[in-house]
Amino acid sequence: RRRVVRRLKEALVKGAILFGVPRAISASLALQDALAPGDRDDSFVREGFHLDGENEQRGHEALHRIYRDEMPLVGERKAQMRDIEWYSYNATYGVFLAPISETSDRAPLSIRETEIVVLACLVALRAPLEVRWHLRGSLRVGMKEEEIEAVQCAVEEVAK
Structure with missing residues (x-):
């Protein structure tokens, strides 16, 4: 059951970038309140995770796995939306949506x-x-x- 709880918690963390941090906090609190004490999970998936140059690389790899040659920000759009591109690579995917690891047990x-x-x-x-x-x-x-x-x-x- 703890594995399921860990996966639910990670879905809420990943969803926060899409539907907002306040909703993720509320949903996380509701999840904790609904669990029996023995089912709670206190794992910290991003323990030791640092905001560094690897975020951009991780984000780039994830975005290109998903979009391949259909990246939405190309040509003139890309030139006019460099902040969005940076945010997508470094934060949206680099920190939140790209898997922490494809092989680690910490990556639910x-x-x-x-x-x-x-x-x-x-x-x-x-x-x-x-x-x-x-x-x-x-x-x-x-x-x-x-x-x-x-x-x-x-x-x-x-x-x-």
Whole structure:
């Protein structure tokens, strides 16, 4: 059960960059309140994690796995949105959405599982452009069309 709790906590941390830190804090507190004491997990996934040059590299690798040659910020858009590009590489993906490690037990969510979190958040936020990007990205990281459709339908049902 603690493994499930650890994965839920990581989904909330990753979701915070998409739906906001206040909501992530509230959801995390509600999760802790709902758990029996023996089911609580006090692991710290980012222990020893530093904000350094590796964030940009990690973000770059994750973004290119998801978008491949369909990066949204290219050409004139890229030149006019350099701050967004920097934030995407260094923070959004470099710190939050890229997996901490593909092999470590401390990394509760893989890039595939992270795409489920991202897609669910974007569908709930009604962000059609980003949903389209991440529908394709979900396929690129190994999700099947049926899985993607199930996530989308479940979120749409809950968000009604």
